[in-house]
Amino acid sequence: xxxxxxxxxxxxxxxxxxxxxxxxxxxxxxxxxxxxxxxxxxxxxxxxxxxxxxxxxxxxxxxxxxxxxxxxxxxxxxxxxxxxxxxxxxxxxxxxxxxxxxxxxxxxxxxxxxxxxxxxxxxxxxxxxxxxxxxxxxxxxxxxxxxxxxxxxxx
Numbered sequence: 001x002x003x004x005x006x007x008x009x010x011x012x013x014x015x016x017x018x019x020x021x022x023x024x025x026x027x028x029x030x031x032x033x034x035x036x037x038x039x040x041x042x043x044x045x046x047x048x049x050x051x052x053x054x055x056x057x058x059x060x061x062x063x064x065x066x067x068x069x070x071x072x073x074x075x076x077x078x079x080x081x082x083x084x085x086x087x088x089x090x091x092x093x094x095x096x097x098x099x100x101x102x103x104x105x106x107x108x109x110x111x112x113x114x115x116x117x118x119x120x121x122x123x124x125x126x127x128x129x130x131x132x133x134x135x136x137x138x139x140x141x142x143x144x145x146x147x148x149x150x151x152x153x154x155x
Contacts, residue, residue: 010040010118012110013047018133020107020125026095028059029086030111030118033077035069040118042069045111052085052106052122054096059085061108061120085120098124 016022032040039045044067052061061083068076087095098104109121128136 008112010043010111010113011045011047013050013108015048016107016109016123016125018128018136020105020123020127021132022107022109022123022125023104024098024124025109026087026091026122026124027119028091028122030061030120031084031086032066032118035072035075035077036066037118038072039066039069039077040111040113044069047108047111050108052108054092054099054106057089057092057096059087059092059095059106059122061085064108064111085122095124103127 046065046067048065050062050064052059054060063080064083065079066077067079095106099106103126105125105127107123107125109123111118111120113119
């Protein structure tokens with residue numbers, strides 16, 4: 001039997017869970033150039049303020065910053081270029097149906113490698129309001145407080 005290794009994330013979008021309610025996640029491949037893959041393996045990527053859009057039954061990733069490869073030549077890639085995401089047609093139809101609902105958007109959550117292929121985890125998300133953000137912060141603090149008291153009693 002082969003044991004599954006935990007995926008090693010190149011970069012994660014930590015702000016996504018703070019600003020959005022993530023309803024569902026999808027895994028997609030990314031169409032990359034050679035120097036982009038080398039930059040990702042070096043960990044030179046940032047997903048802050050990035051998003052995905054469906055155009056002409058294709059999904060594209062915008063504002064994902066994959067920094068230029070430091071050892072690249074004149075053929076190096078553009079860091080903020082639009083990248084195509086590789087989904088199956090059925091998945092795209094499902095996404096289009098859910099995005100048309102009020103308030104849903106596609107947010108990249110993390111980029112990682114699976115068997116040498118770069119993948120992106122896309123979240124179907126709904127934006128949080130300011131009071132929602134405050135509520136989630138209160139919930140996290142109360143959970144931490146409970147864990148501290150339980151841990152203190154066990155000593």
